Amino acid sequence: MLDGKTILLGVTGGIAAYKAAVLCSKLVQKGAQVHVIMTESAARFITPLTLQTLSRNPVHTDTFNEEDPAVVAHINLADRADLVLIAPATANSLAKLAAGLADDMLSTTLLATTAPIIAAPAMNVHMYEHPATVANMETLGRRGVRFIDPGTGQLACGYVAKGRLAEPEEIVQAVELYLASRSMLLGKEVVVTAGGTVERFDPVRYLTNDSSGKMGFAIAEAARDLGAQVTLIAARTTAPTPGGVELVQVESAQQMLDAVLSRADSADVVVKAAAVADYRPIIRHETKLKKTGDTLIIEMEKTTDILAELGRRKNGQFLVGFAAETDRLEEHAMDKLQRKNCDLIVANDVTMEGAGFNVDTNAVSIFDRDGLVEALPVLGKRETADRLMRLVADRLAGSAKAGVKL
Structure with missing residues (x-):
């Protein structure tokens, strides 16, 4: 997996920097082109x-040591990298990366690269567990930075605790596994819906829901990082839009239906994570409604069920639905999976702390036609999305090997 890959190795200022020599050597032996940036x-x-x-x-x-006048060194390195590996990653380097600082060659390059970043932290245990370091790593994790956990053992300060750099062999293996995963959905087209739809009854007022789009965006990023060509169909959201995907902006349930159906036939996977309105106002007023009485009655009509329509039209696509529930989770999830002809249903109890709308975490249970596949604890939405999309990729690969048309 490393043969011919360009690895940018960032080495920061901790005693574990001496291990970077062995790590660099092993990466080169695996066939990687290694370019080192040192603080x-x-x-x-x-x-x-x-x-x-x-x-x-x-x-x-040195940022200002420009040996080749044909390129700007830190931009050239950032663009060429297939992967950036920071080992060791000190508390200071993680803080700078989380804050977006760019005051040396490494931090400037990290800010410029669009390549995936893996960091292998190494520091004193109290520094590693400090709330600032924990918060910085959580911030970076939400942005897609991966971490190789430090080991437990004798630290340079004399403590025997967690904080020592993972061994070079472990780091190389983690890099290989990560790069291998980036081809799990290579050549596949994935359509993801996200956010809450908006149903207007006049130009300035509308009905919507609490969906932030964070889960759908995380799924789009996860599919992208597994090598898929991703189309993200997004309604109203509060989360930053992920890069590297085709974004289709919609507003209403009807617009989302049209956008999804126009792309579903060519898709290999459709993940419907959006919270779509079940009803919409029958009449949409062209001018703002004025206050005329103590009550207002708005007559509603049912919208087209997008997931059910996708299930009805399914012709080889792997279909994943979501079920936000408040009670009888498994019963409702299995019923929805059967009725809407899904391959997987991802269900969560939105009354559970850390699993509802507008938070950065989720706790989900994934079901197929045989029942529960996996129950995930409270995790960051990006990690939840990674686990889900790896499961989808495994199901696709297993079906392809078995010659099964989904």
Whole structure:
């Protein structure tokens, strides 16, 4: 998986920087093209010459040391990287990355790259567990940065605790597994819906729901990172739009239906995570309704059930639905899966703390036609999305091997 890959290795200033030499050597032995960026502090623990010799490439330490006038070095490195690996990643480097600081060669390059980033933290246990470090890692995790957990053992400060850099062999294996996962949905077209639809009854008022779009956006990012070509159909959302996907902006349930159906036939996977209105006003007034009495009656009509329509028209697509429930979770989820001809249903109890709308976490249970497949605890929505899309990829691969048309 590393043969011919360009790995950008960031080495920051901790005593574990000495392990970067072995790590660099092992990456090169696996066939990777390794380009090393060292912070000024890292260069006090291990010399750039060591890593230059092992990587067979110049080591970058200074933003202003532009050796090739044809390119801007940090942009060139950022663009060429298939993956950025920070090992060791100190508390300071994680804080700078979380804050978006760019005051040296490594942090500037990290801010410029669109490549996936993996960080292997190494620090004193109290620094690792400090609320600021925990918050920074949570922030970075929501942005898609992956972490290789530090090990427990003798630390340089004398403590025996968690915080030592993972061994080079473990880091290389984690990098290989990550890069392998990025081809799990390679060549597949995935359509994801997200957000809450808006049903207007006059130009300034509408009916909607509490969906933020965060779960759907996380699923789109996860599918993208597994190699899929992703179309994200989004209604009203409060989350930042993910990059690297085709965004189709819609407002109403009807607009979402039209957008989904026009793309479903060519899709391999459709994940309907949007919260779509079940009803809409029959009359949409062209001008603002004036207050004329103590009550207002708005007559509603049922919208087309998008998931049911997708299930009815399904012709080989792998269909994933969502069920936000408040009681009898499994019963309602299984009923919905059967009625709407889904392959998987992802159900959550929105009354549970950490699993409702407008939060960064979720706790879901995934069902197929045989019942519960997996119950995930409260996790970040991105991690939940990763677990879901890996399951989808495994199901697709298993069906392809068995010659099954979904």
